[in-house]
Amino acid sequence: MTDTPNEAQGAPNGADPKSSTPKVVWDDSAMNMSYANVVNVTSTREEVTLFFGTNQTWNARESEFKVKLHDRIIVSPFAAKRLLTLLSAVVGEYEKRYGKLDIADPREGRPGGQ
Template sequence: MVKKRVTAKPKPKQSQIRLNLSSASVDYVGEFSIQSTSEEVFFNFAASLFPGGAPGEIVLPVHTRLATNYKNAKRFHEVLGKVLQKYEKQYGEIDISNVQRELPVEEKENEETTARLPKIKL
């Protein structure tokens, strides 16, 4: 009888991440747009929309703009999805029926896409 030697693999050490929020600012996001190129995704955040100078023009006064690569954008998407699922499991489905679900996308020649905000009647 041949005995197999079994060795336990040591568990990798897990790092703990501690957030330092002492220099962070908090801005409310009520509106957003997403732009992308072939290599990056840009998240533009604003508190609200304002009428522009021209008839029918809407201005999105962006207070924060984030840029990342597609791998990080996908990780963000997955984590946000899990957060929303957990919330809805505890508190019920979030009703977004009064929000336009899919924003129209404008394709440009340089492969940039811009998620347009829904038209708002003023």
């Protein structure tokens, strides 16, 4: 069996042997999908935990909101910072295209508060 130039030089298949950045191949064959309109975050020194859920309360004027939590994602603080950078860029591009997002408190009767 003959090695390709990339394999012979130790680079992953399809990667440029002169580049130190490997090619990322996204495998979505086992991916699940969820919808969330509520998110909360907690953290410790070692991890950041993101909670995703769906608001089950129809009337925004109620004194109590019921949120059904369905996903918990735990990441390192480093991964959380990378996520912050990525989300900031995506939301910035969204606001350039469609206008500034208002995330006012939903109890004040203004849009966007979740």
